[in-house]
Each structure stands twice: as C-alpha cells, then as structure tokens.
Amino acid sequence: xxxxxxxxxxxxxxxxxxxxxxxxxxxxxxxxxxxxxxxxxxxxxxxxxxxxxxxxxxxxxxxxxxxxxxxxxxxxxxxxxxxxxxxxxxxxxxxxxxxxxxxxxxxxxxxxxxxxxxxxxxxxxxxxxxxxxxxxxxxxxxxxxxxxxxxxxxxxxxxxxxxxxxxxxxxxxxxxxxxxxxxxxxxxxxxxxxxxxxxxxxxxxxxxxxxxxxxxxxxxxxxxxxxxxxxxxxxxxxxxxxxxxxxxxxxxxxxxxxxxxxxxxxxxxxxxxxxxxxxxxxxxxxxxxxxxxxxxxxxxxxxxxxxxxxxxxxxxxxxxxxxxxxxxxxxxxxxxxxxxxxxxxxxxxxxxxxxxxxxxxxxxxxxxxxxxxxxxxxxxxxxxxxxxxxxxxxxxxxxxxxxxxxxxxxxxxxxxxxxxxxxxxxxxxxxxxxxxxxxxxxxxxxxxxxxxxxxxxxxxxxxxxxxxxxxxxxxxxxxxxxxxxxxxxxxxxxxxxxxxxxxxxxxxxxxxxxxxxxxxxxxxxxxxxxxxxxxxxxxxxxxxxxxxxxxxxxxxxxxxxxxxxxxxxxxxxxxxxxxxxxxxxxxxxxxxxxxxxxxxxxxxxxxxxxxxxxxxxxxxxxxxxxxxxxxxxxxxxxxxxxxxx
Numbered sequence: 001x002x003x004x005x006x007x008x009x010x011x012x013x014x015x016x017x018x019x020x021x022x023x024x025x026x027x028x029x030x031x032x033x034x035x036x037x038x039x040x041x042x043x044x045x046x047x048x049x050x051x052x053x054x055x056x057x058x059x060x061x062x063x064x065x066x067x068x069x070x071x072x073x074x075x076x077x078x079x080x081x082x083x084x085x086x087x088x089x090x091x092x093x094x095x096x097x098x099x100x101x102x103x104x105x106x107x108x109x110x111x112x113x114x115x116x117x118x119x120x121x122x123x124x125x126x127x128x129x130x131x132x133x134x135x136x137x138x139x140x141x142x143x144x145x146x147x148x149x150x151x152x153x154x155x156x157x158x159x160x161x162x163x164x165x166x167x168x169x170x171x172x173x174x175x176x177x178x179x180x181x182x183x184x185x186x187x188x189x190x191x192x193x194x195x196x197x198x199x200x201x202x203x204x205x206x207x208x209x210x211x212x213x214x215x216x217x218x219x220x221x222x223x224x225x226x227x228x229x230x231x232x233x234x235x236x237x238x239x240x241x242x243x244x245x246x247x248x249x250x251x252x253x254x255x256x257x258x259x260x261x262x263x264x265x266x267x268x269x270x271x272x273x274x275x276x277x278x279x280x281x282x283x284x285x286x287x288x289x290x291x292x293x294x295x296x297x298x299x300x301x302x303x304x305x306x307x308x309x310x311x312x313x314x315x316x317x318x319x320x321x322x323x324x325x326x327x328x329x330x331x332x333x334x335x336x337x338x339x340x341x342x343x344x345x346x347x348x349x350x351x352x353x354x355x356x357x358x359x360x361x362x363x364x365x366x367x368x369x370x371x372x373x374x375x376x377x378x379x380x381x382x383x384x385x386x387x388x389x390x391x392x393x394x395x396x397x398x399x400x401x402x403x404x405x406x407x408x409x410x411x412x413x414x415x416x417x418x419x420x421x422x423x424x425x426x427x428x429x430x431x432x433x434x435x436x437x438x439x440x441x442x443x444x445x446x447x448x449x450x451x452x453x454x455x456x457x458x459x460x461x462x463x464x465x466x467x468x469x470x471x472x473x474x475x476x477x478x479x480x481x482x483x484x485x486x487x488x489x490x491x492x493x494x495x496x497x498x499x500x501x502x503x504x505x506x507x508x509x510x511x512x513x514x515x516x517x518x519x520x521x522x523x524x525x526x527x528x529x530x531x532x533x534x535x536x537x538x539x540x541x542x543x544x545x546x547x548x549x550x551x552x553x554x555x556x557x558x559x560x561x562x563x564x565x566x567x568x569x570x571x572x573x574x575x576x577x578x579x580x581x582x583x584x585x586x587x588x589x590x591x592x593x594x595x596x597x598x599x600x601x602x603x604x605x606x607x608x609x610x611x612x613x614x615x616x617x618x619x620x621x622x623x624x625x626x627x628x629x630x631x632x633x634x635x636x637x638x639x640x641x642x643x644x645x
Contacts, residue, residue, distance in 0.1 A: 002030060002031045002049055002050055002051050002052055002062070002078075002079070002080045002081075002165075003024075003027035003028075003029075003030030003031045003049070003050040003080060003164075003165040003166065003169070003513075004047075004048065004049055004050075004078040004079065004080050004129065004130065004131060004152075004163070004164065004165050005020075005023045005024065005026075005027060005048040005162075005163065005164035005165065005169040005170070006020075006045070006046055006047040006048055006078065006131055006162070006163055006164070007020075007045070007046050007159075007160055007161065007162045007163075007173065008043070008044065008045050008133070008140055008160050008161045008214065008221070009044040009045075009159060009160035010044060010159070010160055010219070010220075011044055012041040012042075012044045013044075016039055016041075016046050017037065017039050017046070019046075019172075019173050019174070020037055020039060020046045020048050021037075022172045022173070023048055023164065023169040023170070023172045023173055024037070024048050024050055024169070025172065026164075026166070026168045026169040026171075026172040027050050027164065027165055027166050027168070027169045028050060029344075029513060029514055029515065029516055030050050030052065030080070030165055030166070030513050030516070031049070031050025031051040031052045031516070032050070032052065032516050033051045033052055033053040034050070034051040034053070034061060035048070035049060035050045035051065036048075036049045036051070036061055036062050036063055036078075037049075037063075038063040038065075038076050038078075040076075043133075043135065043138075044160070045076075045133060047063050047076055047078050047131060047133065048078065048164075048169075049062040049063055049078040049079075052370060052516050052518060053266075053267075054082070054265050054266060054267055054370055054371060054518060055082070055086075055103070055104060055105050055264075055265060055266050056102055056103030056104040056105075056266065060102050060103060060104030060106065061102070062077070062078050062079065062104075062106065063076050063077060063078050064076070064077045064078075064079075064101070064102065064104070064106060064107050064110055065077075065110075066110040066111070066114060074135040074136075075110055075113070075114065075132060075133065075134050075135065076132070076133045076135075077106065077107075077109055077110040077130060077131070077132050078130060078131050079106040079109055079128060079129075079130035079131075080128065080129045080130060080150050080152075080165050081126060081127045081128030081129060081130070081145065081149070081150045082105060082126045082127055082128065082262075082518070082520065083105040083106065083108045083109065083124055083125065083126045083128060084105075084125045084126045084261040084262070084264070084525075085125055085261060086105035086108050089108055089112075089123065090108065093108075093111050093112070093115070096115065098111045098114075098115070105126075106130070108123075108124070109124065109128075109130055109132065109143075110132060112124070113132055113134075113141070118141070118211070118213070118226070121143055121211060121228045121229075122228065122229075124145075125261075125525070125526065125527070126145065127145050127149035127150050127520065127521070127524070128143070128144075128145045128150055129142075129143065129144045129145065129150040129151060129152035129165060129206070130142075130143055131143075131163060137215075138215060138216055139213060139214065139215050140161065140212075140213075140214040140215075141211055141212070141213055141214075142154060142163055142206055142211060142212040142214070143206075143210075143211040143212075144206040144207065144208055144209070144210060144211075145208065145209075146208060146209045146229045146524075146526045146529070147208050147209070147377070147495070147499060147500065147504065147524045147526075147529075148205075148207070148208030148209075148499070148500035148504055149504055149508070149509060149521060149524060150165070150509060151165055151166060151205070151505070151509060151510065152164075152165060152205065152206040153165075153166070153167050153170065153198065153203055153204065153205050153206065154203070154204060154206060154212060154223075155170055155176055155177075155202055155203045155204075156202075156214075156220075156221055156223055157175070157176070157177065157202055158175075159175035159176075160175075160221065161214050161221045161223070162176055166344075166346060166510075167198060167199075167200060167203055167346050167645070168343075168346065168645050170203060171200075171645060176203070177200070177201065177202055178200065178642075179200065179201045179202075180199055180200060180201070180642060181197075181198075181199060181200060181201045182459060182462040182463055183197075183463065183466050183468070183471075184197050184198060184199045184200075185199065185603060185638055186448075186451075186463060186466070186468050187468050187471075187472075188347055188348040188634060188637075188638065189348070189447070189448070189451045189631070189634045189635070189638065190444045190445070190447045190448040190451065190468060191348075191350050191444045191447060191502070191630070191634070192441060192444050192468075192472055192497055192498065192501065193347075193497070193501040194468075194471050194472055194475045194497075195207050195208075195475050195496055195497065195500070195501075198346070198347075199346070199347060199641065205500075207225070207227075208500050209227055209228060209229035209230055210225055210226065210227050210228065211225075211226050211228055212224065212225055212226075213226060229526065230477070230480060231480070231491070231492050231495050231496070231529065231533060232480065232533065233480070233484050233485070233488035233491070233492060233533045234484075234488075234533070234534060235483040235484065236483060236484055236485040236488075239485075239534055239535060239536040239537070240534045240535065240536070241536065244539065244549075244552070247535055247539050247549050248549060248552045248553045249553075250531055251528075251531065251532070251535075251549050251550060251553040252553040252554070254525075254527055254528045254531050255281070255285060255522065255523070255528060255553065255554075256285055256289065257525075257527070258522045258523070258525035258527065258528050259282060259285045259286055259289060259373065259522045260289050261525070262373050262520040262522050262525075263286060263289060263290065263373070265370075265371050267369075267370045267371060268295070268368070268369055268370075268371070269286075269369075269371045269372070269373060269520075270294065270295040270296065270297060270364060270369045270371070270372045270373075271283045271286055271294055271295070271296050271297070271321075271372060271373050271374075272296075272297055272298075272360075272372050272373070272374045272375070272519070273296040273297065273298045273312045273315065273316060273321070273323065274298065274299070274308050274312055274375070274570050275308025275309070275310070275311035275312050275315075275562070275565075275570075276308070276375060276570060277378075277547065277550065277551060277554065277558060277562055277563070277565070278375030278376075278377075278378040278379070278384075278523065278550075279312075279374065279375035280311075280312070280315040280375075280554075280557075280558055280559075280562055281375070281378075281550065281554040281557060281558065282373050282374070282375050282522055283296055283315060283316070283319060283321055284315070284318075284319050284554065284557025284558065285554070285557060286373060287319040287320065287321060287557075288319075288557065293320050293321055293322050294319070294321045294322070295321070295322050295324065295367075295369065296312075296316050296321040296322065296323045296324070297323075297324050297325075297326065297360060297363065297364050297367075297372065298312045298313070298316075298323060298324070298325045298326070299325075299326055299328055299356050299357070299360050300325050300326065300327045300328065301328055301356070301572060301573055302327070302328070302329050302330065302573070302578075303573035303577055303578065305573070305577075306571065306572065306573045308570070309325055311559075311561065311562055311565070312325075313325075314559050314561065314562070315558070315559055315562060318559050319557065324363075324367065326359065326360050326363045328356045328359060328572070329580075330578060330580040330581040330584055331580070331584060332355070332356070332359055333352040333355045333356060333572060333581070333584070334352070334355075334575075334581070334584035334585055334587065334588055335584065335587065335588070337355050337358070337359060338352065338355055338588060338636070339640055339644055340355075340358065340514070341354045341355040341358045341506065341511060341514075342637045342640055342641055342644055343641075343644045343645060344358065344510050344511055344513070344514035345505055345506035345510045345511060346510070346641070346645060347501075347505060347506065347637075347641075348633065348634040348637035348638055348641070349502075349506045349633060349634075349637065350447075350630040350633055350634065351571045351572055351574065351629075351630070351633070352572040352574075352575075352633070353507065353570065353571045353572045354506035354507055354511050355511075355572070356572050357506075357507060357508075357511045357512070358511035358512075358514050358515070361511060361512045361513075361514060361515040361517040362514075362515040364515075364517055365515045365516055365517050369517070370516065370517060370518060371517070371518045371519075371520065372512070372517060372518070372519050372520070373519075373520045373521075373522055374508070374519045374520065374521045374522075375521070375522075375523060376503055376504065376507070376508060376521040376523065376524065377499075377521050377522075377523035377524035377528075377529075378523040378547060378550060379546075379547070380491060380494060380495050380499050380503075380523075381491070381523060381524075381528070381529055381532035381533070382532055382535075382540050382546075382547040382549065382550050383487055383491065383537070383540040383541045383546055383547060384546045384547045385440065385494070385546070386546075387438070387439040387440040387490070388439075388440070388487060388490050388491065388494075388541075388546070389541060389544065389546055390439040391436070391438055391439050391486055391487070391490045392486060392487050392490075392537065392541055393544075394436075394439075395435075395436055395486040396485070396486050396487070396537070421439065421442035421443040421445075421446055422446070422623045423446070424442065425437065425442050425445050425446060425449075426442075427445065427469045427470070427473065428470075429467070429469060429470035429472075429473035429474060430469070430473045432473070433473045433474065433476055433478055433481065434473070434476075434481055434489050434493065435489075436486070438489070438490045438493055438494075439490070440490060440493070440494050440498065441469070441472070441493075443627075445469055446627065447627060447630055447631065448468065448469065450627060450628075450631060451631060453608060454604050454605060454608050454609050454612055454631075455603065455604060455605065456602055456603060456604055456605045457605070458602045459602055459603050459604075472497060475496070475497075476492075476493055476496060477496075480492055481493075485537050486537075487537040487540065487541065488533070488537065504521075508521070535549060546566070551563055574625070574626050574629040574630075575629045575632070575633075576616070576622075576625040576626070576628070576629055582617075585629075585632060585636075588636045589613070589632065589636065592635075592636045592639040592640045593609070593635060593636065593639060597639050598639075601638070601639055601642075603635075603638060603639075604635065609635070612628065612631075613628075613632070615628075616628040616632075
C-alpha cells in the first residue's frame with residue numbers, strides 16, 4: 001500500500017523537483033516508510049511514490065523501471081495497492097524469459113504490460129491504482145481497480161496532466177486550480193456523487209474498472225477513457241441454476257481462496273470485527289486458514305442501540321481470536337477528529353462512523369499492525385441491505401403479492417431518516433433508466449428535498465436548475481441494467497455510486513490510510529464478485545433472508561445468534577441521541593457555520609438555516625432529527641473542507 005502522484009507537463013519547469021516533493025509531503029500518511037521520485041526533464045515528467053512496506057520489505061522501492069526487449073524505450077511504474085497471486089504469475093513470467101529486479105508484487109504490472117499491452121489489466125487481481133509511463137509510445141496509462149477500492153484522481157489542464165492517490169497532492173502544485181464545483185457541493189449535501197465527480201472543478205476520479213490512456217495531442221493532452229471491467233449481471237433468467245449445495249460450496253471455496261490470498265504479507269495481518277456476518281465470516285475463515293489466533297479489532301459505541309461489541313465478542317471467543325475493543329465516545333466523534341476525517345476523506349459524510357473508523361485505524365497501527373482484512377462488499381454482491389430487500393419484495397412478482405418484509409421497517413426503525421426512507425418517493429429519471437426508483441436512493445432524495453429550501457439565491461443561481469438525482473440516474477449504463485432482475489439492478493446501481501463514493505471512501509481506504517493502514521476487503525475479489533453475480537436472486541435472498549447463500553457457506557464458522565441475525569446497519573450514534581453529542585456538534589456549528597463563514601461560502605440562506613437548526617434543537621422526532629443530523633454534518637464539512645485541504 002502506498003501513495004502515488006505525478007505530472008506530465010508541456011515543458012520542464014526548473015522547480016519540478018521541489019514541487020514534486022510538496023506533492024509527496026501531502027500524501028506522506030499513505031507511505032511513511034519511504035519515498036521515490038523519477039523526474040525526467042526530457043519528457044517533462046515527474047512520477048512520485050510514497051511507500052508503506054508490506055511485501056518485499058527491503059526490496060520494493062519505487063518507481064520501478066523496465067525496458068523493451070531491444071533495451072530501449074524506458075517504462076516507469078508507480079503503484080498503490082496489492083496484486084494477489086503474484087508468486088504464481090511471477091513464475092509464469094519467468095518461464096517466458098522475464099527477470100525481476102525486486103521482490104515486490106507491484107513489478108508484475110510493468111512485466112504484464114510489456115507482454116500483453118493494454119490487455120494486461122485482465123491478468124491483475126487485487127486492489128490497486130497505478131501509473132505506467134511508456135517512453136517509446138509517449139503514453140501514460142492510469143489504472144484503477146475494478147471496484148475503486150484504491151483512490152486515483154487526475155486533472156488535465158493548461159499546465160499538463162496531473163494525477164494522485166489523493167486530491168490534496170495535486171492541490172499542493174501551484175498550477176492545479178482549487179475552485180470548488182457547486183454541483184458537486186450539492187451532491188455531497190445529498191450524499192450521492194455522480195461517478196467520477198469530485199468537489200473540485202477540473203479534477204476527476206478515475207472510475208472503477210477503468211483505465212485512462214494519455215498521449216500528447218498538439219499543444220495539449222488527449223485522454224482516452226477505457227472500461228476494462230464492470231459488474232456484469234446476467235439477463236434475468238440466465239443465472240446459474242445449480243443445486244443449493246453447489247452454490248454454497250462455490251461461495252465457500254471462493255471466499256477461502258480470497259481470504260488466503262489476503263493473509264499473505266511480510267507483516268502481521270489482522271481483521272476488523274463488527275457484529276455482522278461479513279466480518280465474522282472473514283475472521284472465522286482466517287482463523288481456520290492460519291490455524292492460530294487472529295488479532296481482531298472492534299469498535300464499541302456508547303449507545304447500546306448502535307453497539308455490536310457483544311456479538312463480536314461472542315464470535316471472537318468462538319474462534320479463539322485475540323480481540324481488541326476500541327471504545328468510542330461522543331467527545332471522540334467531533335472536534336478535531338471530525339475535521340481530520342474530512343481532511344483525509346476529501347468529502348463530506350452523513351454519519352460519524354468515518355470518524356470512528358479513522359480512530360480505529362490509528363488504534364490498529366499503534367498496536368503494531370499495517371494490514372487488516374475487512375468485510376466490505378458482501379452486502380453489495382449478495383443482497384445484504386434492507387433497501388435491496390425492500391425492492392425485491394416490492395417489484396419481484398414472486399414477492400409482490402406476499403407479506404414478506406412487511407415489518408422490516410419496524411425492525412429497522414432506528415435507521416429511519418438515514419439509510420431507510422420514512423416515505424416513498426420517486427423520480428422520473430430513475431423510472432426511465434431502471435423502471436423504478438430504487439429504495440437505496442430515496443432517503444438521499446429526501447435529504448435533498450430538505451436541503452433545497454435552505455440554499456441561498458446566489459448558490460441556486462450557480463446551479464441553474466441542475467437536477468442531481470437525474471444526473472445520478474443518467475450516469476448509469478443502461479446496457480448493464482436492461483433485461484436484468486430487479487435485485488441485480490439495485491445492486492448494480494449501488495455498486496456504481498455508493499460503494500465507491502461512500503463505503504470505500506470515508507468508510508474504507510481514506511480513513512484507514514490516514515494512519516498508514518492497508519485494508520483488504522476479501523468479498524471484493526473480482527473472482528468472488530463474478531461468481532456472486534451469476535447466483536440467482538432467490539439464492540442470494542431466500543424467504544426474506546438476505547445473503548442466504550453466504551450464511552449457509554459460513555454456517556460452520558458463525559455463532560447461531562449471528563447466523564440467524566438480520567442485517568443491521570453499522571453506523572455511529574447521530575448527534576441528537578445524547579446531550580453530550582449535541583454539545584459537541586454545537587461547537588463545530590459555532591466554528592464552521594458562523595455568520596461570517598455562511599456569508600463567505602454563500603451556500604446557505606442564513607436565516608433559513610438558523611431556523612432549521614432551532615427547530616432541530618426543539619424536536620424529539622427521531623426520524624426528522626436523524627435527517628437534520630445528516631444535513632448538519634454535510635454543512636459543517638462543506639464549510640470546513642476548503643480551509644482544511
């Protein structure tokens with residue numbers, strides 16, 4: 001795990017090295033174990049790498065160099081992430097005459113590119129974001145993994161092409177503009193981003209499963225975007241129809257392989273452990289594979305309604321894990337910790353879970369660990385979210401006439417106002433693109449409806465009638481939706497938006513790497529994903545039981561209480577749930593939503609915002625207050641982010 005950055009300019013600047021060092025400084029936390037630079041005046045190129053050493057501890061420095069078979073045409077690689085199964089692939093390449101200069105898995109990319117050209121990405125397995133400069137072809141290739149587990153951003157402007165693992169590294173260069181995008185600010189207020197969008201104008205995220213091919217084009221640079229992988233669900237009725245036992249065994253086998261690959265490192269590997277079946281399954285299988293106690297880290301909250309430590313502890317005891325519980329209080333979730341989470345995430349967040357996870361990553365690294373295996377991705381691939389079940393029950397003919405799930409909202413009412421909508425709402429763009437408005441976006445549409453009246457006339461004028469919900473709907477590839485089962489449609493739409501923009505951002509890489517911790521989500525191995533997508537919806541969700549096939553595959557390693565437990569959203573207690581939290585968020589409101597700040601940023605109408613906050617403080621409506629908590633979290637972060645980064 002590392003950080004990368006770089007620039008390919010029109011002409012070499014004498015300050016290039018000094019500027020490259022500032023870019024590296026901005027992502028020091030991603031790679032405190034070392035840094036490397038390749039500055040090439042002839043090509044007006046700079047490539048930057050900050051290293052977190054996990055594999056090949058003493059022989060994995062980057063950049064990594066390669067040449068064509070005739071010894072000419074240099075190639076340069078900087079990579080962030082992990083390529084799994086690398087020893088087997090290295091062996092195959094050696095039989096083809098390729099020599100390796102390091103013990104690092106990263107060197108695979110440059111050898112495979114040399115052998116296969118741009119098709120090399122199909123040979124890569126893992127979580128990665130990397131850059132290769134091909135001098136002979138005068139071509140830069142930027143690649144991001146299939147789900148966007150590792151971040152990668154780029155800017156193509158008058159000074160040239162810039163890229164980096166985090167936007168702050170590009171903003172450290174004086175020729176990268178810092179102007180915020182009002183449309184992106186609006187999206188962040190409603191939580192859901194359009195794929196590729198960032199808060200800054202002219203700075204985009206490389207989309208998951210995509211590569212950018214950059215070449216000189218006259219006085220500028222041409223950027224070709226190429227999709228090499230997508231979550232390709234089969235047409236409805238064309239899933240793999242197998243006996244249940246085969247589906248169960250296939251899932252078990254795929255997960256064992258994925259977890260075993262992610263246990264490989266030259267440093268100790270731990271697990272994150274909550275009270276959900278995903279992280280518990282990971283821990284159970286890791287313990288069986290290692291046949292020795294696994295270190296398991298759990299977050300505990302000071303509100304029993306949101307706390308899962310008792311179930312996590314039962315799991316840890318069952319497999320003999322060495323459990324370490326970090327207790328997080330109200331004081332921990334706000335103040336500077338809140339601001340730091342915004343700084344590292346480079347976006348707003350609706351819930352302080354990201355703050356808690358950032359604190360956990362520090363706790364883990366303080367305990368001497370650099371790597372954790374996590375459970376993200378299981379819900380996305382196996383139908384785990386309550387919102388997915390709601391659409392399955394509502395729109396699948398097999399469930400539409402039954403009472404299945406009728407009491408689901410009652411069981412999950414604590415999440416009403418956040419991840420579950422308290423009322424049904426639709427949008428014509430989603431009706432057009434998907435045939436229905438998915439339940440997962442409805443709560444965020446309700447957030448948007450409550451935000452709109454608070455916006456200033458000045459800010460609304462900048463938006464010029466922009467519809468963020470339509471923009472999200474129309475960003476989806478209809479060829480990947482048409483003819484698919486309703487469950488596949490909702491999973492696909494979530495994977496393309498919320499998984500990358502939320503789960504893997506302020507819930508994953510960004511807050512983990514804030515403290516130099518590499519997280520490895522085993523369910524998001526693309527071999528596991530491609531298997532999951534071919535499993536019939538009725539096997540993913542069976543008789544109202546979400547992730548049924550995963551439960552059955554992991555039944556032998558799960559406590560009975562967990563095997564039978566319904567999915568419970570993992571989030572931190574919102575601010576309104578205690579007076580102490582209320583006092584802490586008030587301090588942030590006073591600092592970042594002062595009259596001066598509101599006037600300076602021009603996003604909100606101060607009078608309307610103050611009235612909304614006053615109403616919030618007088619209300620005891622949990623659902624309404626949860627939604628107001630979301631709006632306040634976003635508003636604080638939007639006012640803070642420009643100053644923090």
